[in-house]
Amino acid sequence: MTEEHAQHDREAKQAIIHDVEKYGCHLALIEADNYLPAFVYTIGLYKKFGHPELICFGLKTDVLASILNHACDLIKSGQTLSSDKPYPGFLQDYNIQLLEADKEYYPDYIGYAGWFNDGNFNFPLLQVVWPDKQHHFPWDENFNPAWKFKQPLLDRNTDFKFYEERNLGVYTTSQALEGDPILYVYHNDDGDWQFHTSDQPNIDDAKLVCLEEITELDPTINELYHLQYGWSAWRKSKDDNWEYEEDIEEKQ
Structure with missing residues (x-):
């Protein structure tokens, strides 16, 4: 680890501790690069409220942050989000759904959440999944194929993690x-x-x-x-x- 990376790591951990103490959770924002989509995940919900952490992919980071901030507000008010029903109110005119993420994906996407939770990944994670403009979700047959790889589904396909078709x-x-x-x-x-x-x-x-x-x-x-x-x-x-x-x- 270079000194620059080490300094960034120290600052990130300090920000996480500060935000969880002050706001109840921290949002980690990862910008899109030339291949992978942006994503945002929470840190602190499990330790602070006993609630699964949350992650969401594939939209602009300000929209992703807005979605997860809304979820955090609900959780801080005493609500528990679950994977057994759709939720309105996160995106205008559209429902979202939640998936229980497989722990095999945790090191790939939520490293700082593992650090904050005592250096391990023994906590639940829910993925917030959004639909296409016709209200189809990625697991639906008619979901917009152009959006297929904007949000990987973290409850499946642990044998194949690429943002590509298997037959590529x-x-x-x-x-x-x-x-x-x-x-x-x-x-x-x-x-x-x-x-x-x-x-x-x-x-x-x-x-x-x-x-x-x-x-x-x-x-x-x-x-x-x-x-x-x-x-x-x-x-x-x-x-x-x-x-x-x-x-x-x-x-x-």
């Missing part, structure tokens, strides 16, 4: 399909994915497969669900952590 065509090599570890991954500016066992793969060994096949070969590839367009990731072995950087050469 991606590039790899015969060596990876034969069992060699994938050590180099590229998410190109045009959206293409490459998964290689070497930093200099042979074009003659190239294969086109479904993204789901790659995650089935090596479930740890799911750790790269957040890799932005124009970035690459690498590791020394399958047991090592991934490192990341923006691919400057591709942008020149």
Whole structure:
């Protein structure tokens, strides 16, 4: 961790403690990047009120914050939100619904909530889910397909965390399909994915497969669900952590 990162971490933790003491909860806002949508989550609701923490994806951060602030006000007034019914009043003319998030997603999205809750994730989390303009929710057959990946559904698909279709065509090599570890991954500016066992793969060994096949070969590839367009990731072995950087050469 660099000193700049360490300083940011200290300031973030101080802000969380201050806000929970003063307001009853803290909102952590994560802006959208060139690949993933923005999201906002609460910290403090579980410790302060015994209520599940909340998370919401895919809208502008001020709208997301407004939704969760409204929820926090309801909770502070004594209400308990649950996943068994729709709720009006969060978005004008639209209901929202809540999902019980799978704990496997917690480290991916709500790290500071884990820190605040004594360094573990033994608390419930509800995802606030919004509909499309025709009032269809993401699990409905007629939900707007253009919005499918604006809000991942955290109660399912823990085997496949990418913001892509499972049958998306991606590039790899015969060596990876034969069992060699994938050590180099590229998410190109045009959206293409490459998964290689070497930093200099042979074009003659190239294969086109479904993204789901790659995650089935090596479930740890799911750790790269957040890799932005124009970035690459690498590791020394399958047991090592991934490192990341923006691919400057591709942008020149």
